[in-house]
Amino acid sequence: MITKPKGTYDLLGVDAKISTYISHEIEDMMANYNYELIRTPIFEATELFHRSVGENTDIVTKETYDFKDRGDRSITLRPEGTAGVVRSLIENKLYGNRNDTIKLYYNGTMYRYERPQSGRNREFTQFGIEAFNSSDPMIDAEVISIGYYLLNNLGIEATVHINSLGDAESRKKYTEALVAYLRPHIKELCSDCQKRIDTNPLRILDCKVDKDNEILKNTPKISNYLSDESKDRFKKLKSYLDILEVNYEINDKIVRGLDYYDENVWEYIADSDQVTLGGGGRYNHLVENLGGPSIPAVGFAMGIERLILNIKENIDLSNLEQMVDVYIMSVNEEEKMHALEIAQYLRLNNISCEINSNNLSLKSQFKVADNLKAKFLLILNTDDLNKGLINVKDNATKEEMKVDEAEIVDWIIGNI
Ligand code: HAM
Numbered sequence: 001m002i003t004k005p006k007g008t009y010d011l012l013g014v015d016a017k018i019s020t021y022i023s024h025e026i027e028d029m030m031a032n033y034n035y036e037l038i039r040t041p042i043f044e045a046t047e048l049f050h051r052s053v054g055e056n057t058d059i060v061t062k063e064t065y066d067f068k069d070r071g072d073r074s075i076t077l078r079p080e081g082t083a084g085v086v087r088s089l090i091e092n093k094l095y096g097n098r099n100d101t102i103k104l105y106y107n108g109t110m111y112r113y114e115r116p117q118s119g120r121n122r123e124f125t126q127f128g129i130e131a132f133n134s135s136d137p138m139i140d141a142e143v144i145s146i147g148y149y150l151l152n153n154l155g156i157e158a159t160v161h162i163n164s165l166g167d168a169e170s171r172k173k174y175t176e177a178l179v180a181y182l183r184p185h186i187k188e189l190c191s192d193c194q195k196r197i198d199t200n201p202l203r204i205l206d207c208k209v210d211k212d213n214e215i216l217k218n219t220p221k222i223s224n225y226l227s228d229e230s231k232d233r234f235k236k237l238k239s240y241l242d243i244l245e246v247n248y249e250i251n252d253k254i255v256r257g258l259d260y261y262d263e264n265v266w267e268y269i270a271d272s273d274q275v276t277l278g279g280g281g282r283y284n285h286l287v288e289n290l291g292g293p294s295i296p297a298v299g300f301a302m303g304i305e306r307l308i309l310n311i312k313e314n315i316d317l318s319n320l321e322q323m324v325d326v327y328i329m330s331v332n333e334e335e336k337m338h339a340l341e342i343a344q345y346l347r348l349n350n351i352s353c354e355i356n357s358n359n360l361s362l363k364s365q366f367k368v369a370d371n372l373k374a375k376f377l378l379i380l381n382t383d384d385l386n387k388g389l390i391n392v393k394d395n396a397t398k399e400e401m402k403v404d405e406a407e408i409v410d411w412i413i414g415n416i
Contacts, residue, residue, distance in 0.1 A: 005122070006116060006122065007113075007114070007116040007121050007122025007123065008121065008122060008123045009121060009123075009305075014312070014317060014320065015308050015312070017320045018307075018308045018311050018312065018317070018320065019125075019304060019308060021154075021320060022127075022154060022304060022307055022308070022311075023107065025150060025153050025154055026105075026107060026127055026150065029146060029149070029150055029153070030105050030129075033103070033142070033146055034103055035103040035104060035105040035129055036103065036104055036105070037104075037105060037106070038085055038088065038104040038105070038106050039106065039108065040078075040081070040084035040085060040087070040088050040106070041078075041084065042077060042078055042108070042109060042111075043075045043076065043077050043078065044075070044076060044078055044083070044084055044087065045073070045074065045075065045076070046064075046066055046074035046075060046076040047074070048076075048083050048084070048087055048290070049064060049076050049078070049079060049083055051289065051290060052082070052083035052086065052258075052259075052260055052286055052289070052290060053079065053080065053083060053258045053259060053260070054200075054258060054259025054260070055259075056199040056200045056259070057200065057203075057257060057258055057259055058203075058257060059079050059080070059112060059257065059258065060079075062113070063079060063112040063113045063114055064076045064077070064079050064111075064112070064113065065077040065079075065111045065113060077110075077111035078110055078111065079110055079111060079112045080110055080126065080128075080258070080301065081106050081108065081110065081126055081128045081130075081301055082128065082130060082258075082260070082283070082286070082299060082301070083286075083290075085104055085106065085128075085130050085299075086130075086286050086287055086290055086292070086297070087290060089102070089104075089132060089287065089292065089295075090287065090290060090291060090292035094132075095132065095133060095292075095293065095295055098133065099133070100133065101131050101132070101133050101134045101139060102131070102132040102133050103129070103130075103131050103132075104129065104130050104131075104132075105127070105128065105129040105130075106126075106127070106128055106129075107125065107126070107127040107128075107304070108125065108126065109123055109124065109125055110123075110124055110125070110126050111123055111124075112124070118309065119275060119303070119305060119306045119309055121305060124303055124304070124305050125303070125304040125305060126301040126302065126303060126304065127150075127301065127302050127304060128280075128299060128300060128301030128302070129143060129146060129299050129300065129301075130297060130298075130299035131143055131297065131298050131299060132287070132295050132296070132297045133295055133296065133297075134296065134298075135284060135296035137233045137234075137236040137237045137240060137264065138236070138240050139298060140233075140237050140240075140263075140264045140282060140298050141237055141240030141241050141243075141244055141246075142240075142244075143280065143298050143299060143300060144160055144162070144237075144241060144244075144246060144248075144266055144280075144300070145241070145244040145246050147160070147268050147278055147280070147300050147302060148160055148244075148246045148247070148268065150302070151268060151277065151307075154307065154311060154315075155311065155314070155315045156270065156277070156307065156310050156311065156314070156315075157270070157271040157272065157314075158247075158268045158269060158270050158271055158277060159247050159248065159249055159268075159269055159271060160241075160246055160247065160248040160249075160266050160267070160268055160269075161248070161249055161250075161251035161254050161266060161267045161268075161269055162234075162237065162238075162241075162248050162249070162250055162251065162254070162264065162265070162266040163222070163250065163251055163252050163253075163254040163255070163264075163265050163266070164222070164223070164226055164230055164231075164233065164234040164263055164264050164265070165202075165222065165255065165256075165261055165262055165263060165264075165265055165281070166222065166225065166226040166227060166230040166262070166263065167227055167229070167230055167262060167263065168262065168285075169227065170222075170225050170226050170227050170230055171202075171222075171225075171262070173225050174220070174222050174225035175201055175202060177220045177225065178201050178202070178204075178205075178219060178220055179197060179201050181219060181220055182197055182201070182204060182215070182219070183197065185215045188213070188215060189204065189207070189210050189213065189215065189216075190207060190209040190210050192207065192209070193207050193209075193210055200259075202255040203255060203257065204216070205219060205252075205253050205255050206253050206254065206255050206257075221252050222252055223252060230263060233263055233264060234263075234264060237264050238250075248266075251267075254266065254267050254279075256279060256281055260283040260285070260286040260289075261281040261282065261283055262281075262282055262283065262284055262285065263281070263282040263284065264281060264282050264298075265279070265280070265281030265282070266279065266280060266281060266300070267279040268300075268302065270306075270310055272310065272313070272314055273310075273313075275306060275309075275310070276306075277302055277303065277306050277307060277310065278300055278301055278302030278303065278306075279300060279301070280298070280299050280300020280301060281298065281299075281300070282296070282297070282298045283297050283298070283299075284296040284297065321373050322372075322373040322374075322375070323352070323354075323371075323372040323373060323374075324352040324353050324354045324372045324373075324374050325346075325351050325352050325353060325374065325375050325376065325412070325416055326346055326351060326352070326353035326354075326374055326375070326376045326377075326378060326412060327353065327354050327355075327365070327368065327369035327372060327374035327376075327377050327378070328342055328343055328353060328354070328355045328356070328377075328378040328380065329356060329362060329365045329366075329369070329377060329378065329379045329380060330355065330356050330380045331356075331361075331362060332382065334382055334385065335380040335381065335382060335385065336355075336356070338380055338385055338405070339355045339356065339378075339380055340355065342378065342390075342405075342408060342409075343355045345408075345409045346409060346412060349409055349413060351409070351412055351413065351416065353374075354368070354369075354372055354374070356368075369395065370395070374395055375394070375395055375396065375416065376392055376393065376394060376395060376412060376415070376416075377392070377393040377395055378390050378391070378392055378408070379391045379392075379393060379400075384402065385405070388404060388405050388406065389402045389403065389404060389405060390402065390403050390404075390405050390408050392408075392411070
């Protein structure tokens with residue numbers, strides 16, 4: 001038997017239903033907030049990720065799927081969505097002569113060669129949004145609130161952990177202070193952190209291995225190194241989040257794992273188990289660094305698999321179990337023809353229904369209808385049909401009644 005590659009999964013059953021439910025919620029929200037869909041390639045030139053996500057990040061050094069294609073080009077399966085969106089913005093000159101905010105969203109598969117565990121796969125799905133052309137912290141707040149209210153609408157309780165990484169100058173000063181503080185203690189930290197002190201010192205702050213180490217509890221605070229302008233941006237962000245009634249807390253350990261961030265950054269952390277469901281921030285220099293004009297940007301992404309896990313563990317799924325509104329039961333050829341016709345009318349009127357397409361016995365059809373959690377059964381029989389009637393059973397109350405065949409669609413619409 002050929003099995004799926006390590007770190008991948010087949011989306012099936014209840015997970016597939018939750019995934020569809022999440023996608024619908026995303027589509028509704030994106031329309032309300034005026035975001036447009038963008039779909040970029042699953043593979044891009046390797047260089048794109050080196051220049052955006054960062055040469056020294058865990059993602060680029062350890063986790064990308066890189067290969068040479070048959071034309072000897074260096075290709076990488078996208079580990080995240082932002083780089084491709086920025087590449088597309090530049091290549092298609094989406095910014096044109098616009099002075100409004102350009103709002104884009106995506107929902108697609110990403111690839112990272114990580115150690116698979118619950119909520120961490122090698123192929124996974126991210127929903128993400130990117131807003132370009134505004135440096136106003138009000139858009140940061142709007143972007144943060146979209147993720148927060150998406151979780152809220154899905155029934156997931158979460159807190160947004162926010163931080164400011166400041167501008168390049170503040171970050172440089174802070175990084176120097178952090179390295180000076182950590183260097184004497186570096187042997188007491190994990191082997192990854194011993195490398196990070198020279199390559200990516202900020203990442204030591206959110207090290208999962210050393211998170212309870214006293215040394216990391218007493219590091220200098222980035223808030224003491226921010227410029228007045230960065231402080232003001234962060235302050236404004238907080239007051240906008242208050243207006244939007246987003247549940248947030250300040251967490252100076254949020255540094256994010258990708259190099260392109262500056263200023264305000266955040267993560268969505270589930271209240272139930274403290275899992276990080278998503279994260280994002282400002283990246284005011286990425287468009288320019290990738291060869292475009294100087295355009296500020298802000299965005300976030302969420303892992304759909306982590307949302308599915310949270311929903312499965314914490315939320316009553318009974319409303320997702322219902323597959324169809326109506327099941328139409330038929331046995332002989334004449335009943336089947338009526339069933340087909342009624343089904344067609346119901347479906348064209350947005351009533352979901354199923355028919356017996358396997359020549360099942362009546363007993364088996366009752367079972368199937370129960371499995372599908374049908375609200376109404378239409379139990380066709382030749383005698384009733386000859387009189388122009390349909391036998392309808394309410395599957396919850398088990399009450400049965402006869403309805404005119406000519407009125408069945410209206411009757412169902414009125415009683416569903
Ligand atoms: P990220 O924090 O690397 O940010 O990923 C965002 C989310 O994707 C994570 O919080 C997690 O839910 C999910 N995720 C990441 N890796 C995996 C994995 N191996 N398995 C399952 N889920 C995973 C970014 O990717 C940025 N591009 C976000 C962004 C958009 N920043 C600005 N705009």
